[in-house]
Amino acid sequence: MITREQLAVVASTAVFLAGLALVAVGAVTGEHPRVADIGVGVTLGCLPFVILARVRRQHHITRETAESIRREGYRLGLEHASRGLLTPPPVTDDGEGAPTAHVATVHHLYAVPRRSAAAQMERKQQAR
Template sequence: MITREHLNIAATHLAFVISLALIASGAATDNGPLAAVGACLAFALLPGVILSRVRRHTRISRDSDEALRREGYRLCLEHCSRGLITPPNGDGTTNTTPDTPTVRRLHAVPAPRSAAQDEAPSRRTA
């Protein structure tokens, strides 16, 4: 099935090849303006060609995406079965020994508020 991305790649590469042909024909016939037009087109189309090549090169197929997802899930199950991941208690502390690693809290994520913090007065009394 031909997608929009395939059409974009084909059109960009075709226009770039045409601009290179204009440069070659302008140089062969000593036609300076034709070669200049071809050179301007080639330089204008070069970022599009590079971008389409990079996108095509870095695209992940559905099969590799599914394989990466399965591998991540398998690693998660393996870490849980080994006891490498210990969930925190309700108060935010963890039951760990010095041999057991813990889950570190991300400081960018706000800590959940407890009921005691919600009932605290919002004003300070002197």
């Protein structure tokens, strides 16, 4: 079955080669310099599409490749589990005020910096 990506590669490459052929014909014969100019325009106009189609084709993953990647990931997961690498880290007491291992540290980002509670109290007292 022909895919859309394969069709794009073939079409863009065919137009690109046709443009190069026009350049060669115009340059060799010398009788029709306008043909070479048209070929250069077609070639340069088609070049981004050729590059895009080739890059997309290079990044295409087949079903067999995807299945082998999935199997390798599963195998590595089993290997890590058998070696004991998937066990949670030991719980340690780092003292009062230290974050626990079960709570994620969330850093809030504000557009305007927030003032500390002491600075807010001082502003309120100055306003009186």
